[in-house]
Amino acid sequence: MNENKTSRGRGQDRRLVAGKQEHEVRYEAKKMDVPKDEVRDAIASEGNSRDKIERKLDKS
Template identity: 60%
Template sequence: MAQRQTSRGRAQDRAHVAGGQDHEVKYEAKKEGVSKDVVEKAVKSAGNSRRKVEAEVGRH
């Protein structure tokens, strides 16, 4: 998957959820219609792949 450059020239990978980044967890929780806790647990059990996290969240 291609990475996009940020305005600061850094690579940004949208295929992963950074579980330690509060804003990413909030975004994913809002997008999926679940709580932050559910997303954090999904990241811990499924890893940080966005596709796997979304599948794990869909099971709850």
């Protein structure tokens, strides 16, 4: 199956962190080795762009 079948495919989904999805917050917290609350705070201040969130958490 072609992953790029739709204009809003998997690539775009991976660029964002859905802050209301517990599994996504948990994944990002584990990946960055920070508490889930820090991930939620980063989402609140930086938006849901994975790059921006990871840059913010990396500086913490």
